[in-house]
Amino acid sequence: MKTSLIRVYLFVLLSVCSGLLYAAAEQAAAIAQSLKQWNAELEQAAQTLANKDIDDGELKQLSEQLNGLRTDALAVSDDLAAQITPLQTELAALGPPPAKGAPKEPASLAAKRTSLNEQLAAIDGQTKELGLVISRTDDMLDQLSELRIRRFTQKIFTRGVSPLAPQIWQKGLPELQEKFASLNQQGTAWLAGETxxxxxxxxxxxxxxxxxxxxxxxxxxxxxxxxxxxxxxxxxxxxxxxxxxxxxxxxxxxxxxxxxxxxxxxxxxxxxxxxxxxxxxxxxxxxxxxxxxxxxxxxxxxxxxxxxxxxxxxxxxxxxxxxxxxxxxxxxxxxxxxxxxxxxxxVSMELTLLRKFWVGLLIAGLLLALLIRPQLWRMDIQHRRKISDKAGIWRAIRALMGILVLMIPVSAIAGYVALSRLLGTQIVLTGSLYILTSVVVALCNELIEEALNKETELGKKIRHHLELTEDGGELLLFWLKAAVNTVIYVGAILALLVIWGAGGEDISVWLYSVFFGFNIGGVTVSLSTLLIAITLFSAVLLLTRLCQRFLQQTFFPRTRIDLGIQHSIRASVGYIGFIIAAGLAVSTLGIDLSKLAIIAGALSVGIGFGLQNVVNNFVSGLILLIERPLKVGDWVVVNDKQGYVKNINVRATEIQTFDRAAVFIPNSTLISNPLLNWTHADKTGRVVLPVGVAYGSDTRKVEKILLEVADAHPAVMTVLAPSVLFKGFGDSSLNFELRAFVQDVDKVMKVSSDLCYEIDAAFKRENIEMPFPQQDVHWKDMARLETLVAKILQDKQVGQNDIQR
Structure with a gap:
């Protein structure tokens, strides 16, 4: 029975391996066929590029063909790269092959190892061939782009016959008359008969x-x-x-x-x-x-x-x-x-030259009419207020446009008709693009402001749903505007490149390279990967915040969990969510953590001292969350600072004093220094009120009055009954101390004040005096002092008599 099971297992394993090998062989054959076809296309493209008589249409078609080839090759290369990791994982699971002299591994494992190594070798070879194809394609695309730029430059800056030359008019005008006559005949014939x-x-x-x-x-x-x-x-x-x-x-x-x-x-x-x-x-x-x-x-x-x-x-x-x-x-x-x-x-070259010349003149004339009106370029006049920050920019733009517009007829008369026409068209299109971009940016900004305006109904709903504070709303408004404006400006830049001669294929290649990755010093930079990483990071953080909000608003109110434990759970969820988000973002970016570990190890000695306090505070914060010597809402005293704990952050704990000031105390200070927590176990507190009465007062009566006042206050606990202590004999009074417990330590100040009012009223009713400090001063050698005073008075009297005489 055992032998039969082993045979069945081996049969299934061999069948699976055979199927995988067959699928891998079939895929390898298909890729090999594609590589053969692509290499043939590249050879044909190289011959086409070597032909000096190739026209612009063929160049455009060749560019589209090469871009398509490059896209297909990259797709196949990405598929192969995705297959490498699972194979390497399986090979790592098998472990290294047995060393010499060690027992041999089972034949099935050896066959599996051999199959995996062969597949990896085949994929590695095909990946290198695909890299060569992509490299050759990129080189040809660069050559093609250089050729198109060179031809465009030659076309623009090649001097031809001036449109003012007599032979141009002698041949062009009669041909134009013939075209109009032919148009008249065609129109008459079209409107006649069946039409x-x-x-x-x-x-x-x-x-x-x-x-x-x-x-x-x-x-x-x-x-x-x-x-x-x-x-x-x-x-x-x-x-x-x-x-x-x-x-x-x-x-x-x-x-x-x-x-x-x-x-x-x-x-x-x-x-x-x-x-x-x-x-x-x-x-x-x-x-x-x-x-x-x-x-x-x-x-x-x-x-x-x-x-x-x-x-x-x-x-x-x-x-x-x-x-x-x-x-x-x-x-x-x-x-x-x-x-x-x-x-x-x-038509003939002469008539085409005349048409372009006259169109250029009309465009230049209309643009000059726009430039010669100075108030159109004075923003202070148009806005009816002084604007000095952009006045110089507009003057520079107007001067530059004036030079370019004047070059339109001058270059045409000099024989550069293509340059003249290019300047006229591009100036108009660039100005139109600027106006369109400005309007779209203004429209989008106003829509965003309207959506987040706290004065509108829509803005109130959005802010309430997102729980935005005023600062949070302003921050969201800024980043939304920045994101939308960035998209609009990038689109405008791409449109500007198209206007000034960049081909759509070139822009597609640039965008593809930027979005899907390009190499800089052996490092692949990919905008798509970066966006995915940012999206994942933001999504996980958003889910974390939603989870924290659910705990805070839905789960915790239905439980009897202590507020401090609630805060610890909520903070722990935030830390865990941030760690998961950061891990997903790093793994998506494909950052090799081993290299970062080497760099961190090399720099650990240097940065260890600089980050010592930060790490100490971070670890202390975790200890505070776990050990919980204090929690949010506690009344604590640290050194000379006291107040309520508002938040326990990663680095420091925020304490709000009774004066509503925020004090941030490093977490390490709370761990290493004595900490007084008035509300650690419960909120029960004690009122200690010193009272002094005059000598001769009935001490038992004083005790009775103090106890009656304390018992009469509703906030004083009866379980822990109030007590009165006769503390001793002072310089001016008999010193007592009233001690009473309250359920809420936050009310100690209020209860103390109430007791003082009631004690003062009770002592007045019972004629018990609360003395103020008194001291008797005794002078030594009083007789000598009296003699001195009498002499001073006598001298003063003698002086007054002399003045009167």
């Missing part, structure tokens, strides 16, 4: 479509305008209302014309009234119209040229209308250039 009949037949369909579009959009626009737009009922709108109205106005002005334009295009496209080439032109015209509509809606929303009360930008009415006209002019120039670029595709 006219179709348009006439579809007029009802087109009208119905427009009516439906207007029937939906018009009431919606009116409702949005009344609900969220510029209303006359609001005399002085807040910034939140300004932002809301701007968004509403922009959406309405974008929705209505866009809906009508798209409806007309869809009707015409449905009836197939044009060829493929004509449809391309129609799509281009549609894009141009949408550009104009979008820019106009945005400009009206931000500048409000006809309604200064609802204007976001700090401009007066005249300047707002002026800037709005310039923005619309730029939108029309870019839209017309987009249509002309599509319509004039395939």
């Amino acid at each position: 006219r009949e179709t348009l006439t037949a579809e007029l009802i369909h087109l009208t119905a479509t427009l009516f439906v579009a207007l029937a939906i959009v018009w009431p919606l626009s009116g409702w949005l305008s009344r609900k969220f737009g510029c209303t006359s009922a609001v005399q002085i709108p807040t910034y939140v209302e300004l932002l809301r109205a701007a968004l509403t106005v922009g959406f309405i002005r974008l929705l209505l014309p866009t809906s009508v334009t798209i409806a007309v295009y869809l009707v015409l496209a449905h009836d197939m009234l044009w060829t493929d080439a004509e449809q391309g032109v129609a799509l281009c015209v549609l894009k141009a119209l949408f550009m104009i509509i979008l820019v106009s809606a945005t400009s009206v929303a931000i500048l409000a040229p006809s309604n200064g009360r609802w204007r976001l930008m700090p401009l007066n009415d005249n300047d707002a209308r002026y800037v709005h006209k310039i923005i619309l002019g730029l939108a029309w120039v870019f839209a017309c250039d987009l249509v002309l670029d599509n319509w004039l595709s395939g």
